[in-house]
Amino acid sequence: MMKRAWIILILVSAVLQSGCRSPSKGQTDREFQPAGNGGRAYFWDKDLRPTVAKLPASRSRSRAPAAAPAVAAPAAAQPQAEPVVKATVEPAREPAAPPVVMTASTEPLQPMGSGLRPPASEKVTPLGRIVSVDESGGHVLSFTYPRSDFGIMQVDKTMPEEVRLNTAFSYVIRVSNLTEAMLTDITITETVSKDFQFSASEPTAQMQGNKLVWEIESLGPRANRSIRISGVATSSRPLEQLTAITHTIRDSAIVKVVEPTLALRKIAPAEALLCEPIQVDFIVTNTGTGAAQNVQIVDNLPAGIQTADGKGKVVLEAGTLAAGESRRFSVKLRANRIGAYMSKAMATSAVGLKAESEATTTNVRQPVLTIAKSGPKRQYLGRPVSYEITVFNKGDGPAQNTIVEDIIPPGVAGIEATTGAQFSGSKLIWELGTLEPNTSKKVRVSYTPAREGELMASATASAYCAEPVTDSVKTAITGIAAVRLEVVDLEDPVEVGGTTTYTITVSNEGSAADGNIRIVCLLDDKLQYVSSAGATAGSLLGKSVSFAPLRTLEPKAKATWRVVVKGLQAGDARFKATMYTDQLALPVESMEATHIYR
Template sequence: MMQNPSVRFRTWFLAAALLAAPFVRLPADGVAPPVPPTPGIPPPPAAAAPRFSSDLYRVEKQIVSSSGRVGEEAVYSIRVDARDDIEQVRLLEILPPGLEYIGAEPAPAEVVNGAYLWAWEGMQRNTSREVRLRVRPADGGWFVTNTKVAVVPVVALPLFAGRPKLQLEKTGPSAAELGSDINFQLVVSNVGTAAAENVRVSDTLPAGLYGADRSGNVVNFHIDRLAAGERRVFDVPVKAAVKGEWDNHANVFFEQAIQANATAHVSIVESKVSIAKSGPARAYTFTEAGYTITVHNDGDTVLENIRLADEVVDGLRFVEASDGGQFHRDTVTWTIPRLAQGESASRTVRLSGQKIYTSTAEAVATLVTGKQAKASATTVWEGAPGVLTELMEDVDPVRVGKNVVYTVRITNQSPMTAITGDVLLKLTGELRPLEVTKKSGAAIDGQDIIAKGVQIKPKGSYTFKVTTEAVKSGMAWARLEFSADFLQRPSVKEESTNVY
């Protein structure tokens, strides 16, 4: 009679080579010898443990189900776990006499004299294989099933072989001014899977370009080794020598053959542009003044994307600009999209002077080739002038033979600007001028008193007195005129005196 399968059992395993493969033995009824032994039941025979473990694989056997009675089916499993990559896995299960084979899942690959063989080509690390066997004991007692497992370990050494693959990029300006220095750039990249050695880069310059040393039209570079994924950059500085359309070709050589090529096109032009700027020569502070900037295409080619910049110098305040001009910090900018040969374009800007001074602001037109034209306008910003003229007499009426003193005062009412002007006092025949205030700059000239180029500071005044004698009865008149460049006509004051 078989032992109850729920009783604990001990396991052992013996390791051996392929021909003497390790055994994993398990009583067919799945019961290890009881501890302590049950009276009437013989102790189990000596057997290997139901588990085995190595660095390559692990094997474990266990009872799945068993009634422990003769003639009834029992199920046990064998599980192989790969701890590393292994190949040619062989599992051989040997049943003892009296233990009938009913079936297995999966079915064995081969059956020879009561031994059942399962074979797998290989197992990857951390994978498992399991076999379930169904058996039936034909008689009572202990049945020990033996399992042999043999594997071939796998030792891998990766070896990679790749191919280099070269790419070439060439960049440079699309347009250049005749006689200018320009630069092309070559970028050699290895996009393959292996290093390239003894790489040569050749740049053939067209007739319209020549290198810095003018020694020839071919520029060469050498790369000893270019690893996979690596790139090298080379500059090719040249002079734009001849007008026209030119293609600049470059090749990269590896193993004596062209691996890649690239071309950059450049238009060499001789563009000419002129600029004029106009504005008021003089203006009053805190008022607005308009400036006009005109750009003209004087060359033999169409000009595109001309950048026009007009500076707003310190002391000026930006008010507005025409044609969408953008003001940023101290500059107003426009982009003129296109100017045909002989065509002009004008832009305007309005500014306000914030102090008394002379401003000079420059406008610059810049072509895509880098060529520039400049013009400037100068404005004298003045304070708005204001003048007060006064003429006063000390007596009226006056007897013949007596004196009359006239006081002349010119006042500059502007708080910011000095003024300069001429003073003229005219007397009629009833009066004769005798003398004028000394060091006043005024002088008697017949019936006139004249002061030329009188300068008056802001909020200042100019004063002198004229002493006259009444020489003839009648109505005498004194006429004061003040003339200055900011006055369209002289400022006039008159005073009458009755002489009797």
């Protein structure tokens, strides 16, 4: 609401040509205010007529603590003015009060109608006072509106005691805001006497005939504004300068207008593995003003993905969101199969607010491993058996932390493996890291069997979020007989008629036993059979000595036979031994030479 206040202040200025008026008899209820030594004082009688009294001369200066309150004239005695309305909400119109009026005159002021005269039962309050007198003889007249005990605005008018004819002088009007609020649209109008020739003002005034007008747009809390007016008295008559002030007090009814607005953000991973939960975050924010009540978030999930409790829809209650407030929710989802899952969420409120998030797409992938282990189907005992293990990711997701484990078969005498293999109990372990889709890695291992039989080699590959896979290879381990025939004469050379002994040794250096080992010896014409002995019995047939078959010769075993002969004639004699076994497809022969001399 805006009110335009008008107040009347009758202020008598000390621009006097001669002495002061003495108080008349009977004026017992008059008000008296000293203005200072050497100045003047004003009195108000019961008829509200101010008079001026000369004070004793003194150079000391005094100030009254405050201006006396004024009596506002009844509204009926003054003209009315329409208020200025400057509010968005149309206020009720009220009649305005008269303006503040301050005058300076040498003549007593007459009552301005019966409306200014208070009832006999009320105490008369003066309309204005001199509150100080400066050292030069000037005086300050002040008025507080609307009452001295409830002041909004104070007007101080500093006037000289007297001025010289046709000599420039100046006086000051100061307006002060006594409140902690902003006063606006203040208009100060100074109506100057016809005997006053205006020359200048600071700030510059608007001239409207014999009126000087200043407009103050606003006056801050406890602030003041001063106006200095300069001119010349053109007549010896007393000057009467009238000051009128109007202002606007703004009183507005404020209705807070709010507009809550929702914003929703959905955060989901671009990719996820089938085996792991998918965390989705929802952030709802009230980006407007005022509270948004009963806010709810709903996300209808696509087929193939669901909440942790098996539901196909996410429903979140955010409650009431104050202006600028956000709330975050995290939800764990799980996919039933691989694929791309897209959805967007909606946030709503009790009053129909809506906000839709941007659609998010999560590609659910899965690594799928295969393993292949290759090696020989058969190998001889004691020979290393080499295996190659290949792991392949045929899925569409990365196989993280891929591991290959190979079980060490029993009966192994030696192990060799590619770099990176680690022993862990009865296993060899390779850590291969991440195997991207459609890529493979290979490792190798060799085992040396220590016995005949079947060698079972089994390998397993596993990775994060991938099913483990296993492959095995069986290798038949067989021994091999490796017999060696050796013939040595113990005496060489031999004199004619002397004897020497041939030693026949058969060694099995293989990994398997050999059987039916048979030795046949042949003597040339320079030698004569004497005797034989050994692992089996021998018999002579002509120049040939045959030993009965040896049934079995185990690996690393030896069998020995001996044949004693006599030298018949000088020269180089030859002794030949032939060996037959089950493992040998062809016989093995060994010949020893002996020198016979006379």
